[in-house]
Amino acid sequence: MDRGGAIRLAAAAAVSAAALWLASRNAHVDGVRAALSGARFLWLLPYPIICIVLNILALRGRDQTSILDSATVTAPAKPAAPAAPALPVGPSVPKPQ
Numbered sequence: 804m805d806r807g808g809a810i811r812l813a814a815a816a817a818v819s820a821a822a823l824w825l826a827s828r829n830a831h832v833d834g835v836r837a838a839l840s841g842a843r844f845l846w847l848l849p850y851p852i853i854c855i856v857l858n859i860l861a862l863r864g865r866d867q868t869s870i871l872d873s874a875t876v877t878a879p880a881k882p883a884a885p886a887a888p889a890l891p892v893g894p895s896v897p898k899p900q
Contacts (some may be wrong), residue, residue, distance in 0.1 A: 804812070
């Protein structure tokens with residue numbers, strides 16, 4: 804791993820640790836343990852199934868080479884529209900004649 808990757812990894816770990824500390828600093832361990840012991844985790848089972856089905860439906864019909872191809876295709880730029888005429892800015896003062 805190069806130096807830049809190590810710095811990004813350390814920064815990500817520091818941000819994650821700070822977020823974990825902020826989220827759990829006022830949590831009471833006994834209360835969390837009691838809440839988790841009474842939880843019914845069966846309700847979480849449909850979640851990964853729904854995510855997999857939605858991903859399959861989203862990818863269905865696409866050409867696999869376009870998904871796996873790393874080259875990006877850019878459309879040619881449209882020519883710029885002509886600029887609008889300039890409007891006066893500031894107080895309107897008549898020109899002396």
